[in-house]
Each structure stands twice: as structure tokens, then as C-alpha cells.
Amino acid sequence: MKQMLTAVCLAAMVGGLAMVGGCGGGDEGSSTPTSTSSAKKPSVNAMAVKGALVFKKTCASCHGADGKGMPNNGPDLTASQFVKDTSDEDLLTYVQVGREVPGGVPMPPRGGFTEEMLPDEDIMKVIAYLRNFPGNQP
Numbered sequence: 001m002k003q004m005l006t007a008v009c010l011a012a013m014v015g016g017l018a019m020v021g022g023c024g025g026g027d028e029g030s031s032t033p034t035s036t037s038s039a040k041k042p043s044v045n046a047m048a049v050k051g052a053l054v055f056k057k058t059c060a061s062c063h064g065a066d067g068k069g070m071p072n073n074g075p076d077l078t079a080s081q082f083v084k085d086t087s088d089e090d091l092l093t094y095v096q097v098g099r100e101v102p103g104g105v106p107m108p109p110r111g112g113f114t115e116e117m118l119p120d121e122d123i124m125k126v127i128a129y130l131r132n133f134p135g136n137q138p
């Protein structure tokens with residue numbers, strides 16, 4: 001059920017309605033870093049919503065505004081076996097380092113942004129956003 005709500009919120013985001021609705025807004029006050037691993041994690045929602053915004057600014061140019069990838073550029077990140085198989089921590093490292101692709105299009109470190117422009121916290125938000133897609137859940 002929680003998952004459903006998140007999907008609706010993200011869909012609203014994509015539709016540009018986030019500012020109108022209260023998607024994740026109620027969680028803001030109590031948002032603590034992902035320290036607790038209990039079933040109730042209100043901060044994850046808020047993180048994912050923020051992550052969608054960061055994604056648009058820093059990843060969408062190659063992976064598409066909807067994250068579904070672009071031809072000859074960034075692959076689909078909404079249903080990625082790689083994301084599915086990789087822990088959040090390892091994904092953080094992956095995005096920090098990027099991936100060389102001999103003879104192909106590389107994934108640039110931090111998508112080509114500096115640490116100042118795209119700090120680790122923001123990458124974690126993007127990862128929370130990506131993790132919400134059912135195709136990325138282990």
C-alpha cells in the first residue's frame with residue numbers, strides 16, 4: 001500500500017503536480033537520515049521525491065526525463081538488472097566513480113557534475129528515487 005502511494009506521488013511529480021499536493025510533505029519534519037531499518041520509514045518517501053528533482057537536473061539529460069533511457073546514451077534506470085543487483089551503498093560508489101566503456105558511451109563520474117554541485121546526499125536521494133521503481137527492487 002505504501003508502495004502504491006509512493007508510485008502515485010512520483011507519478012504526480014512527473015506530471016508537475018508535486019507543488020500542489022502534499023506528496024511526502026508531511027514527512028519532512030521527521031526526516032532523519034536512513035538510520036532506522038524498521039518497517040516504517042517515512043523519510044524514504046521524502047527522499048525519493050527530492051531524488052526525482054535531482055534526477056531531472058543531473059541524470060535526465062542522458063537517462064531521459066522519465067528515467068527510461070535514451071538511445072545511444074544512458075540506459076533505462078527504471079528497470080535495471082544492475083540497480084536491482086546492487087546495494088544502495090554500492091550504487092553510491094558507482095555514481096561517484098562512473099563507468100568507462102571502451103568504444104562506447106561512458107557513465108561519467110557523478111554524471112559529469114562536481115561534488116559541490118552533486119553532493120553524496122543528493123546521489124542517495126536519486127538512489128531512493130530509482131529504488132522505488134518496482135523493476136529495481138531485489
Ligand code: HEC
Pocket residue numbers: 055058059060061062063072073074075076077080081082083094095099101104105106107108110111112126
Ligand atoms: C553524460 C551522460 C550521463 C549522465 C549525465 C548520467 N549518466 Fe548514468 N549512464 C550513462 C551511460 C552512457 C551509461 C551506460 C554505461 C555502460 O554502457 O555501461 C550509464 C549507466 C548508468 C547506470 C548503470 C545502469 C546499468 O543498467 O548498467 C546507472 C545506475 C546510472 N548510469 C546512474 C546515473 C545517475 C544516478 C545519474 C545522475 C546523477 C547519471 N547516471 C547521469 C550516461 C550518463
